[in-house]
Amino acid sequence: MRKSKNSNHPAKGASIKVEPIRTLEDIERIKTMLQGQPRNLCLFTLGINTAYRAGELLSLRIADVIDLRPGAVLDLKQSKNKEYRQTVMNKTVYHAIQNWLQQHPKQNDLNAPLFLSQRKNKSLTVAAVNLLMKSWCYEIGLIGNYGSHSLRKTWGYHQRVTQGQSLTLISRALGHATEADTLRYLGLLPDEVGALYLNMEL
Template identity: 35%
Template sequence: MKAVEPIRDPKKIDAMKKYLKGKNIRDYALFVVGINIALRISDLLNLTWKDVLQDNKFKTVSIKEGKTQKTRNIKLNKSAQKALEELLNSLEAPDINDYIFKSREGDNKPITRQQALNILKEVAEAVGVEENVGTHTLRKTWGYHAWKNGFNPALIMETLNHSNLNVTKRYLGIRQDEINNLYDNLNI
């Protein structure tokens, strides 16, 4: 099985947002929130409105991660809040107990992991993303861009709940990017 990659090109990310926003606001919100809060897909899909809202205002999300069983507190940034607000405003009669990324099938079920993958594969193909994309791409994209924007690698490692920095570097494909950059920029 080929490993999935982060979406490295900010222009491709913007193209994916635009495509999804024009097609389905729920899928757009899934993508935007996913690349902005670095949760594993299973944890992301299980979010309900009560996890993110209190008294009609966005709150810090406190979640016990399924894989690690560690509690994470996530402050929703402006991009995630805006996408969630647009989704919320598009809903007819939202209930605080509803899943945010609600399936059209069943009373109150989130979309499946497979459906999330289908959404990501479709949009990636539509806008010409060449990297191998999967649901973990959302989390990897967050980490990659945190690193590229100069955030402390130890902080990124801790946020992703990795055991050491080498795991984080390998996870994000950082070493190969650094090597490619060296070859591109060292001209003797």
């Protein structure tokens, strides 16, 4: 019996921008699905609660996070510009990390990758995270294009739409040159331009 095709996989050779996860309900559905997968739940939770790229998250070692508590600063080198950027640990991320560390197969090796690959005994790759994100979104019935960048796009999207944070702050956190870049990156440019016409009637 053939498996149904994953609609979140773009056609071969296609260049497609991935989307954020736009509803809090869908985020919770993925978290519920990953409850028995502490590594994946930690990866997903850390990804959507920071503005780090997948490659930056995968550079983490146990030593980087083992002593962090809520409110502590995590300082990671950005893969794009090699500059360090800080994020602050929230309680949700703290609990996800602690839950995974308790079950990490190399929990006593401080130099071990935080997100360990089960097959190669090394860190997960960005390609693997890309496939994981596609499969998680597919499993809960999301239609669209999702991948590793969906993690940080989800953070930025909900900072803007759910929390109402300023584009200036979000752009700075994402390392974008302009606020228009951020709106395009998050898929919000058409929405916010359209709102200019709907929100005022002269």
